[in-house]
Amino acid sequence: MKQSSYPAFHRFFESRSNKLLVVGILACAFGLPWQIVAEAQTSVTTYHGDSQRTGWNSSEGILKPSNVTATTFGLIASVALDDQVDAQSLVVANQVIEGQGMHTVVYVATENNTVYAIDSSTGSILKTANLGAPVPRPLGCTLNGPNVGITGTPTIDVEKQTIYVMAYTLVAGQPSYRLHALNLQTLQDKAGSPINVMASHRLTDGSKLSFNSKVERQRPALLESNGNIYAGFSSFCDFSPSSSRGWLLGWNAGTLTALGANELTDTLKTAPANNGTNFFxxxxxxxxxxxxxxxxxxxxxxxxxxxxNLNTYTGTTNIQESVVKMPEALTSVLDLFTPSNVFSLDQGDEDFGAGGVLVLPDQPGPVPHLAVAAGKDGRLFIIDRDDMGRFHNPDIPAHVNIGGCWCGSSYYQGADGVGRVV
Incomplete structure (x- = not known):
């Protein structure tokens, strides 16, 4: 799992000739792309701008190579922060900040568990909140900075005036995840916030496995959808593979009550490895x-x-190297796609899950509901969301080779009306 590190500051730009505000945010660690927010009235409240993760601001019609030049576009402020930033920063236009009036506000979260509200045109820090002591190098993993605090990109609900943040903190000396619902105007916890992340799931033998914060990394960006907040979990450097598994958890966005169901991607009681060691x-x-x-x-x-060491893929009790579709209540796996070389991907640490899944807007033609996903082996699969293909040899979905992907795709539609994945 390769990643890069960046200094703990962000850069803010404006277009001087058109008085157009543009917020340019440094790429996050883990190989994420630059995020560009155009036009002063445009808010970016979730990762890649929308819950389909297109990364496309369809209302932006001003920026082009001819006017993004050294004379019209440049640095206006640098803001020193307290730790590394691995989450995408978010933007809310015309946001009231308590005691500070109205601003276009950039919300930035650091691995020190600090959330900043920053004026986008001056770089002035309007509010800060620290959500607790971060966890220093969990399990000794070095694929991160010296601390792990807020890693997954938060998500904002402007109507509720709430930013949802997952913080990894030390509680009585023990690592714990806490989901916060912060007031956008004050950065203070709302009523009922935070909640400690707890979950359990039945294994194949009927026993119950409890979520273990010590071995789980909350890395993907949070999603607000269907009135819920969703968070995915992985490992630290693939350490503790006999304990760490993939989890998808959800909570009601209004009450932070955990959903009645969750997804555990590997429900095997024991892994039938040929070396006698469990590996999940x-x-x-x-x-x-x-x-x-x-x-x-x-x-x-x-x-x-x-x-x-041994092919443990089943499509039910273990769904590694797969694009997975679930209903909002997380009660079942509705469909999935697994590349036919799933075991060789496991053997070579060639995670399909090194990249995310982009849900495309409806397309013309007989297959209107598409998604794309790519991983370390460089194949970008084009998947029918209504019939994803499950496991099939040869692979049913079409694919193109794009090179190794520790990344996620974006989508836009050009002036010719043709949709493009980049």
Missing amino acids: LSAIWMSGYGIADDGVGNVFFVTGNSDP
Whole structure:
């Protein structure tokens, strides 16, 4: 799992000739792309701008190579922060901040568990909130900075005036995840916030496995959809594979009450490895890309590798290396796609789940509901969301080779009306 690190500051830009505000945010760790927010009235309240994760601002019609130049576009402020930033920063236009008036506000979260509200045109810090002590290098993993605090990109509900944040904190010396619902105007916890993340799931033998914060990394961006908040979990450096597994958890956005069901990607009681050691994982990490939805009540994510010693894929009790579709209540796996070389991906640590799944807007033609996903082996699969293909040899979905992907795709429609995946 390769990643890069960036200094703990963000850069703010404006277009001087058109008085057009543009917020340019440094790429997050884990290989995420630059996020550009155009036009002063445009808010970016979730990872890649929408819950389908397109990364496309369809209302932006001003920026082009001819006017993004050294004379019209440049640095206006640098803001020193208290730790590394691995989450995408979010923007809310015309946002009231208590005691500070109205601003276009950039919300930034750091691995020190600090949330900042920053004025986008001046770089002035308007509010801060620290959500508790971060966890120093969990399990000794070095694929992160010295601390792990807020890693997954938060999500904002402007109507509720709430930013939802998952913080990894030390509580009585023990690592714990806490889901916060913060007031956008004050950055203070709302009533009922935070809640401690707890979950359990039945294994194949009927026994119950409890969520273990010590071995789970909350890496994908949070999703608000269907009145719920969703978070995916993976591992730290693939450490503790005998304990760590992929989880998708959800909570009611209004009450932070946990949903009655959740997804555990590997429900085997023991892994039948030929070396006598349990090896689970099937993590949901996606290089920080967000859990996605299709706008009609379904959520999507991609899983990573499982046991490299023996093929444990079943499509039910273990769903590694797969794009997965679930209903909003997380009660069942509705459909999935698993590449036919699933075991060789496991053997080579070639996670399909190194990349996220992009849900495309409806397309013309006989297959209108598409999604795309790519991973470390460089194949970008084009998937029919209504019939994803499950496991089939040869692979049913079409694919193109794009090179190794610790990433997630974006989508836009050009002036010619043709949709493009980039």
